[in-house]
Amino acid sequence: ILAPLPxxxxxxxxxxxxxxxxxxxxxxxxSLGAAIIYNKPDAWHDH
Known part of the structure; x- marks a missing residue:
């Protein structure tokens, strides 16, 4: 019952x-989807 709190x-x-x-x-x-859409060059290195 209290699991959602922690x-x-x-x-x-x-x-x-x-x-x-x-x-x-x-x-x-x-995060990765937004980085790809906005053409962030280091999108693949951050994940």
Whole structure:
């Protein structure tokens, strides 16, 4: 019953920790797709 709370808190902490580094891209499919669409040259190296 209380499982969503620690999962949500963990995702929240990951977002806080990675905002300055990656722009909070914790979903690789979404991050890589956007990098390909916007023609980011190092899109394949980041994942």
């Amino acid at each position: 999962i949500g808190f963990a995702v929240f902490l990951v977002h806080l920790a990675t905002i300055p580094i990656t722009g909070t891209g914790i979903n690789p499919a979404r």
